[in-house]
Amino acid sequence: MESTLIPRLSPIAGVKRRRILRIGLLGLGVVGSGVAHILDAIHSTAYAQCGAEIELAAVAVLHKEKQRAVRVPHNIITNDAWSVATDPEIDVIIEVIGGEEPARSLMREALNTGHHVITANKLVLSSALSSFHALARVNRVQLLYEAAVCGSIPVLRSINMLRQTDEIISLRGIVNGSTNYILTAMAQRGISRDEAIAEARAAGFLEADPTLDLSGADAAQKLAILIHHAFGEYVLPNEIETIGITNISHSDIADAQRRGFTVKLVASAIRSERCGGIIARVAPEEIPFDHPFASTNNELNTIELQTRYAGPQLLSGKGAGSLPTASAIIGDVVRVIRL
Amino acid sequence: MESTLIPRLSPIAGVKRRRILRIGLLGLGVVGSGVAHILDAIHSTAYAQCGAEIELAAVAVLHKEKQRAVRVPHNIITNDAWSVATDPEIDVIIEVIGGEEPARSLMREALNTGHHVITANKLVLSSALSSFHALARVNRVQLLYEAAVCGSIPVLRSINMLRQTDEIISLRGIVNGSTNYILTAMAQRGISRDEAIAEARAAGFLEADPTLDLSGADAAQKLAILIHHAFGEYVLPNEIETIGITNISHSDIADAQRRGFTVKLVASAIRSERCGGIIARVAPEEIPFDHPFASTNNELNTIELQTRYAGPQLLSGKGAGSLPTASAIIGDVVRVIRL
Numbered sequence A, B: 001m002e003s004t005l006i007p008r009l010s011p012i013a014g015v016k017r018r019r020i021l022r023i024g025l026l027g028l029g030v031v032g033s034g035v036a037h038i039l040d041a042i043h044s045t046a047y048a049q050c051g052a053e054i055e056l057a058a059v060a061v062l063h064k065e066k067q068r069a070v071r072v073p074h075n076i077i078t079n080d081a082w083s084v085a086t087d088p089e090i091d092v093i094i095e096v097i098g099g100e101e102p103a104r105s106l107m108r109e110a111l112n113t114g115h116h117v118i119t120a121n122k123l124v125l126s127s128a129l130s131s132f133h134a135l136a137r138v139n140r141v142q143l144l145y146e147a148a149v150c151g152s153i154p155v156l157r158s159i160n161m162l163r164q165t166d167e168i169i170s171l172r173g174i175v176n177g178s179t180n181y182i183l184t185a186m187a188q189r190g191i192s193r194d195e196a197i198a199e200a201r202a203a204g205f206l207e208a209d210p211t212l213d214l215s216g217a218d219a220a221q222k223l224a225i226l227i228h229h230a231f232g233e234y235v236l237p238n239e240i241e242t243i244g245i246t247n248i249s250h251s252d253i254a255d256a257q258r259r260g261f262t263v264k265l266v267a268s269a270i271r272s273e274r275c276g277g278i279i280a281r282v283a284p285e286e287i288p289f290d291h292p293f294a295s296t297n298n299e300l301n302t303i304e305l306q307t308r309y310a311g312p313q314l315l316s317g318k319g320a321g322s323l324p325t326a327s328a329i330i331g332d333v334v335r336v337i338r339l
Helices: A030-042 A046-050 A081-085 A103-112 A122-138 A155-165 A177-189 A193-202 A217-231 A250-258 A322-338 B030-042 B046-050 B081-085 B103-112 B122-138 B155-165 B177-189 B193-202 B217-231 B250-258 B322-338
Strands: A020-026 A053-060 A092-095 A116-119 A168-174 A261-272 A277-288 A300-307 A312-318 B020-026 B053-060 B092-095 B116-119 B168-174 B261-272 B277-288 B300-307 B312-318
Touching (some): A020 A081, A020 A103, A053 A081, A103 A122, A155 A168, A155 A300, A155 B322, A177 A250, A322 B155, B030 B322, B092 B322, B116 B322, B155 B217, B155 B300, B177 B261, B217 B261
Parallel strands (some): A020 A053, B020 B053
Antiparallel strands (some): A168 A261, A168 A300, A261 A277, B300 B312
């Protein structure tokens, strides 16, 4: 008699009905174009690799007639994001419009109409994580957002996996590519903060209004999401002590360098029994040259986890950019198929 | 009508029959003790976290009466590894005896009698990967070995996930903790190679016969396994050009340091259309101080993947040690439950 209730792998069955996952994409900007590009590139191999055919069924854009670098069939492009988000023939909504509205309402509507939702929108998520989780649970759908934190790095999946059998003691990371690009330019080439900001904007790493990045607010949003996955608590970004890089001058960096340090904007969180909760903050820190954060340059992000059994775990990769961010979104698409 | 064949999450069902996963552990040395320790520690939470109760059902050891630091009920300890490996009441065999025989035959027998097998044995795997994969396929069981490559780092799982939707272009890594411990001691404290080897042995990072580590053979074994997962090819360790650290002297390291480099033993592989295959080697390399490999010290391992879409992906963590290695094995146990 076998004691196990764990299933063995099932024998190869006859030809099965082909599974199709139909995607509705909201937004065709930097990240959306990357998503469309990868979906097109992997189309012929997706079934063999992922167990389902992945079909880009609809794309909602603001300007329908705009010329685009990415190949998307004209007949699936629409101005009507609401009809895509509520379309019963679509399985998964990928939201890459960004910003507050209409992204927030579109995602809520998509969840309420039974769609799995994948998003890179840390702004909306970080303030609504608890209610969005509840909405996904009630509607029995997945809400996935690996791309919202550290772009290409599968940090949420790694934390989730670790927590099944281990314990996260603390986490620390460089989670904002824009400020890291600016600090790297100031440190490596000795240019002023304003010159570095102008360069970052020209390289596409800053919004027209860079306040969210420079103030540390974007890093605090990501940290709030990380804290939920690492420690199981809901924390709002404005509850996190946040100091940005607006007061960091070239001479601060030059002075640190003379003493063997470089300056990085670091998001950190540690569970503290003494303070009855979690100590979290975003602030510039002096990092010794021989620490892995010191070699995390430009748009790279790095996360360092301290765990009880596995010890330190470090993950690094691009925290921004079209294809790196899109690759994390496609990773979530595969998870929807597998779950 | 919904087009999808992708299942929604099922509604909460009534109380289900509790799933139990019964583990047979072969070996209770450094890694085996770590496995037993973590299984004991997570016993009460495993069902909630992993969806199954994990029960340590039998432990095979060489010396049954030996005093052990880890708590294992005396009645499940046996001298008879063969009876454990073939026990039909056991679901998963964890092999942490190490070395060639009897580990190889025990694993083969366990697979042939319908057991999932989890192992950290890179020596056996690297030379038998193809035949072991075939054996697992025929017997419809899982063969998992995350702990065999880079200890605590989930590098094989990361590569497998990436390859579903991306392409690995190249990989490079510090994959041998013993030689890295020795090179770190020589570089940071200016001691001789022989002194560093003696220290590494005292710290438990070297076998009595350190040849496999020092010659680079252990790194080549790990690289062969990595190559299979990254590129889908079976390569034997002895087909990989391998240069160890036996000829690296203190003055080589001091000379590199004066020029801004540190010396690391690097395993690397790149797919090359030109050469009709894969170019792979293990060799000491001079690494610039600002490269992440330079801050990979002592028993840490680091793997750097270059991918088509996600860009560079870096993973770092402990490559050796009781609990870090055991944590990777426990991660594989969870995968058996989930698959």
